[in-house]
Amino acid sequence: MTQLALVIDLNVCVGCHACVTSCKEWNTSGAAGPLCDENPYGADPTGTFFNRVQTFEVGQYPNTETVHFPKSCLHCEDPPCVPVCPTGASYKRKQDGIVLVDYDKCIGCKYCTWACPYGAREIDEKQKVMKKCTLCVDRIYDTSLPEADRKPACVLACPTSARLFGDIHDSESVVSKAIRENAGYDLMPEWGTHPANHYLPRRKTHLKIHEDELERADNPLKVDGKLPKPKKSDPALDDVTSW
Amino acid sequence: MNPAFSVIFLTTLIGVGQGLFLALFSQQSFALFDLLPRQDARFYAWGSLLALVFTMTGLIASFFHLGRPERAWRSATQWRTSWLSREVIVLPAFMGILFLYGASHLSGFDPVIVIVSGGLSINASVILGGMGTIMAFALFVCTGMIYACLRFLQEWHTPLTVINFILLGSASGFMMATLYAAVYAPSQTDFFGNWAIIITMLGLLGRSASLWRNARIRPKSITQTAIGIKHPRIVQKAQGAMGGSFNTREFFHGKSKAFLQAIKAFFLLLAFVIPLVLLAVGTYSPALLGVAFILQYIGLLAERWFFFAQANHPQNLYYQNIS
Numbered sequence: 001m002t003q004l005a006l007v008i009d010l011n012v013c014v015g016c017h018a019c020v021t022s023c024k025e026w027n028t029s030g031a032a033g034p035l036c037d038e039n040p041y042g043a044d045p046t047g048t049f050f051n052r053v054q055t056f057e058v059g060q061y062p063n064t065e066t067v068h069f070p071k072s073c074l075h076c077e078d079p080p081c082v083p084v085c086p087t088g089a090s091y092k093r094k095q096d097g098i099v100l101v102d103y104d105k106c107i108g109c110k111y112c113t114w115a116c117p118y119g120a121r122e123i124d125e126k127q128k129v130m131k132k133c134t135l136c137v138d139r140i141y142d143t144s145l146p147e148a149d150r151k152p153a154c155v156l157a158c159p160t161s162a163r164l165f166g167d168i169h170d171s172e173s174v175v176s177k178a179i180r181e182n183a184g185y186d187l188m189p190e191w192g193t194h195p196a197n198h199y200l201p202r203r204k205t206h207l208k209i210h211e212d213e214l215e216r217a218d219n220p221l222k223v224d225g226k227l228p229k230p231k232k233s234d235p236a237l238d239d240v241t242s243w
Numbered sequence: 244m245n246p247a248f249s250v251i252f253l254t255t256l257i258g259v260g261q262g263l264f265l266a267l268f269s270q271q272s273f274a275l276f277d278l279l280p281r282q283d284a285r286f287y288a289w290g291s292l293l294a295l296v297f298t299m300t301g302l303i304a305s306f307f308h309l310g311r312p313e314r315a316w317r318s319a320t321q322w323r324t325s326w327l328s329r330e331v332i333v334l335p336a337f338m339g340i341l342f343l344y345g346a347s348h349l350s351g352f353d354p355v356i357v358i359v360s361g362g363l364s365i366n367a368s369v370i371l372g373g374m375g376t377i378m379a380f381a382l383f384v385c386t387g388m389i390y391a392c393l394r395f396l397q398e399w400h401t402p403l404t405v406i407n408f409i410l411l412g413s414a415s416g417f418m419m420a421t422l423y424a425a426v427y428a429p430s431q432t433d434f435f436g437n438w439a440i441i442i443t444m445l446g447l448l449g450r451s452a453s454l455w456r457n458a459r460i461r462p463k464s465i466t467q468t469a470i471g472i473k474h475p476r477i478v479q480k481a482q483g484a485m486g487g488s489f490n491t492r493e494f495f496h497g498k499s500k501a502f503l504q505a506i507k508a509f510f511l512l513l514a515f516v517i518p519l520v521l522l523a524v525g526t527y528s529p530a531l532l533g534v535a536f537i538l539q540y541i542g543l544l545a546e547r548w549f550f551f552a553q554a555n556h557p558q559n560l561y562y563q564n565i566s
Contacts (some may be wrong), residue, residue, distance in 0.1 A: 018485070045486040052483030055468075058474045065426060066480070079397070086318035086328035100319050104548045108310020111327050112492060114244070117395040117464065119558025122489040128310025155501055164483060188557065189396060190463045199471055 001099035003077060004135055005168045005196035006152065007184060008070050008158045012162040015053055015068030022157030023051040023072075024134075030138050032103060036126035039241075045068045048124045050133040051154055067202065070163070073133035074187065075099050075121040081112040081121065089130070097169075097196060098137055101127045117191055135165075158224030166197055244396075245496050246551035249308035254386055255415070255543050256301030257334065258408065261379040262416010262442075268372040270420075275369060279434060283524055284348040286428050287368070293410040293423060294416075295561075298338050326392055332384035337378040341374070344371040359525040371519075383409040397460050398554040403453040410446040411514070412545055416537055417442050418518060421453030422532040440522050450485055450546065454507070457553060464557035479563040490562050496552040506549050508564040513542025 001056060002061045006017035027050055037047030051072040075092075079099050082090045089105035090112050092098070101112075101121075106129040113121045114128065121132045136152035139145065149156065149223040155163045166175035175198070230236075267290045270303045273279040306312045321328040347353050347368045348418040355364040387405030394400045417439040424431040482491075496503075 009363055017483075039486070044483070046488055049488070049502055053481075054479065055481035056470060056472070056477070057478045057480050060476055061313075067472060070391070071483070080393075083324035084327065086321050086325045086331060086536050087314070088317070088321050100507070105314070106311065107318055109316045109318070110310075111325075111389070112494065113489075114396070114556070115393055117557040119490045119494070119556075119561050123310065123493075125489070128466070162509075187471055188464050188468050191557075204401065210565060239549075 001097070001169055002095065002167045003075075003169045003173060003196050004095075004140070004166070005075055005164075005198065006072070006135070006155065007164040007165070007168075007200060009178070009182075009200040010067055010069065011200060012160045013053075013068045013070060014065075014160055014162075015055055016159065017053050017155045018055055018157045018159055018165060019070055019154035020049065021141045022153045024049060026136060026139065026153035027134070029132050032138070033127065035131065038125055041191050046125075048122050048131050050122075050131070054154060069116070069155075071120070072197070074118060074124075074197040075133075075135065075195035075201065076238070078192065078194055080191070080193055084111050084115040086111065096167075098135050099129050099132070100134055100137065101132060103131075106130050117188055118195075123142045129139050140165075168198070225238070244551045244556060245556045246548045247308055249304050249306075251544055251547040251551070253301045253308070254408070255412075255540065255547055256296045256304060257382065257386070257541070257545070258412025259339075259419055260294040260297035261382055262413040263297065263380055263419045264291060264344075264416070265373055265413060266417045266420030266438065267294070268344075268376055268425070270431060270434060270496070271369070271372055273434070275359065275363070276303065280433065282428055284353070286349065286562070288345045288349035288392055289427070291341050291348070292424055292536070293419070295338060295341050295345065297419075297446060298334070298341065302334060302338070319342055326385055326388040330382065330389060333378060333382045333385050336463075337375065337382050339369055340375040340378055344375050347371060350517035351477060370436065373549060374507045376501075380409070383412060389408065390554075393527055395464070395557050396554045398457045401453065403449060407446070407449045407453055410442060410449045411546065412516075414443040414446045415539055418532070418536045420523075421527065422529060422536050424446075425527050425529045425532050429527075432532075436522055436525075436527055436532075440519060441514075443519055443522070447511075447519075450511075450515075457471070462555065464560060466563075468559050469557070469560040480560075482562050482565060485565055488556060491565075494559055494562070497550065502554060503549065506538065506545050506552070510542045510545035510549055511540075513538050514546050515542070517542075517544045 006089050025037060035048040037044045040047065042109045054069045054071055056067045058067055070147060075098055079092055082099065083090050087105045087107055089102045091100060093100060106121060108130065110123060121130050124131050125233055140150050142150060155165045164175050164178055166173040168175050170176060178200060182200045184193040184200050188197055199231040267287050268278060268512050271287060274281040303347040309315055318331045319330055319447045322332055335530055355369045356367055356370055358364045387408035391401065391404040421432055421435040467473055478555050479555055518535045518539040521531055
């Protein structure tokens with residue numbers, strides 16, 4: 001069984017929203033029709049997005065960290081939004097685990113959004129159907145694209161490679177390794193939805209500089225003092241030895 | 244949640260319809276065993292037509308909730324998993340039986356189907372009434388379970404949700420039946436009125452229990468589990484859009500805490516206290532009962548609004564601050 005998913009590295013994300021714009025660009029231009037916006041240039045612009053980057057401040061000033069948090073459909077392995085759909089428009093694909101909405105069957109009753117604890121679904125206010133991240137299903141299998149481009153638009157757009165894409169059921173995939181080796185976690189584990197998308201936590205990089213890295217280690221008792229700095233005209237080591 | 248008036252009207256109106264039918268058929272059942280005088284067939288016929296009007300209005304209201312009402316027929320397909328789909332099937336089925344029940348009374352086509360031992364003859368209308376009773380309760384369960392089955396919405400995820408849908412719908416239906424009887428068959432108003440008092444009191448009990456429960460809910464999801472960072476102090480600084488989104492429109496009622504408190508007091512007063520006082524007066528004049536029904540119905544609208552507004556969706560954790 002394949003379960004395609006994104007792994008998002010919060011340690012690397014800089015919150016530039018490139019994934020948001022790239023997602024919107026790709027998914028508004030596809031065969032499934034536009035992701036409609038309302039008042040895009042007006043006072044109160046709003047629109048349909050598959051992906052949003054949010055920002056949280058963790059800690060108390062001055063010890064704070066800014067965490068940029070990209071949020072899209074997590075393609076749960078046990079998606080609560082699917083069984084509640086009265087029309088069968090919401091479904092989870094057997095072959096790759098992507099949760100999709102059939103826009104031709106959706107009646108826009110919004111019941112699936114009530115059943116999603118992550119707020120991953122947004123109704124298209126013009127087309128009146130429910131929309132959500134498709135993991136760029138119209139792109140990742142497109143054989144007319146070079147193989148390197150068969151990835152979700154957000155993954156390709158990320159300038160810091162904070163987004164990884166792959167099969168989390170394949171233990172040797174890049175995403176499985178990232179989850180395993182960097183303590184990848186899922187969101188709201190308390191509901192048992194088993195989100196396929198994972199997040200990698202913030203990690204602190206500590207640089208330990210020992211005293212002897214700043215001062216001569218071969219003069220531990222300081223008897224000699226620091227050696228005088230050789231003059232520019234003095235012979236260098238290369239001039240006096242033949243090693 | 245942001246209460247949708249289409250759903251508020253749907254759930255309250257079909258509740259009146261179901262309750263009114265249950266009231267009519269309980270009178271017929273009592274009459275079957277000669278505990279009450281048998282009424283003219285037209286009493287049941289026009290009563291069930293009235294119930295049909297309420298359920299029909301509710302059904303029409305529900306279409307305003309859909310983005311694509313022309314595809315509504317598709318929503319009957321997923322009855323294996325979806326309570327909403329089950330409701331979509333049971334509601335027309337209930338209306339169909341309601342129609343047949345009324346039609347059998349009105350047309351006089353009410354043949355004896357079986358004669359049980361003791362000489363009690365069971366007519367077609369009794370069989371239809373029994374089926375209608377099952378459907379009415381099935382519809383209450385479906386409507387209630389639509390909300391009760393969502394485990395993330397802890398305010399709704401309780402058997403009290405289903406119980407209260409049954410009790411509040413029946414209370415307003417029996418109130419309507421009392422009013423109907425006061426106009427059409429004054430000798431029966433006591434029967435309906437007494438049951439209306441009992442069910443309204445039970446409704447007050449059930450709703451108070453859910454209010455008591457919901458006031459003590461500890462949310463399972465918090466910002467820490469929502470973004471997976473274990474720090475006691477996390478403040479949202481941006482939600483990805485400044486002009487709002489579907490998520491900010493659908494899941495926030497935008498009213499103050501004081502407003503919610505006021506609505507709570509308002510519905511407790513109008514849906515329960517005032518109707519009970521008016522019924523307890525005991526004169527059962529049509530005008531008084533009309534006022535009691537209308538006030539109770541307004542109270543139940545407020546109750547349903549509060550029911551939705553009080554539910555706190557975990558997705559709101561991602562939408563705490565605009566910027």
